[in-house]
Amino acid sequence: MGVRKRERAEAIKEAKKTQYFAKLNNCPTSPRKMRLMADLVRGEKIDKALNILKFSSKESSRKLEKLLLSAINNWQQKNEDASVEDADLFVKEIRVDGGTMLKRLRPAPQGRAHRIRKRSNHVTLVLAANDNTQSN
Known part of the structure; x- marks a missing residue:
């Protein structure tokens, strides 16, 4: 491995030490509906x-609230001595990707059939500490 590549890999490892994440796979909601809340x-x-x-009715x-609590719990497991209130954590990144699709058939007039696509999604939520660059 080259020197620059090794230095870059070490920099990425150091950056990931201040990030904590949680994943939700194959959630039976369409990605479009999930992205509304993720945004x-x-x-x-x-x-x-x-x-x-x-306090949202969707x-x-x-499901996102449960995922966020899971990411906070992951942060607490690595930082047992620190408190959540003092850590100044924020949602750095939240990605909603399309998952598997269940394909079903619905009867249509005149002996035809229409395909119904039941979509699912994968959500990745990343928390980060040190809220220096964020201005909320």
């Missing part, structure tokens, strides 16, 4: 993000 919490501090998700907000 609301992207870049927010965790207490504000939890309030947004808690079903996808319940």
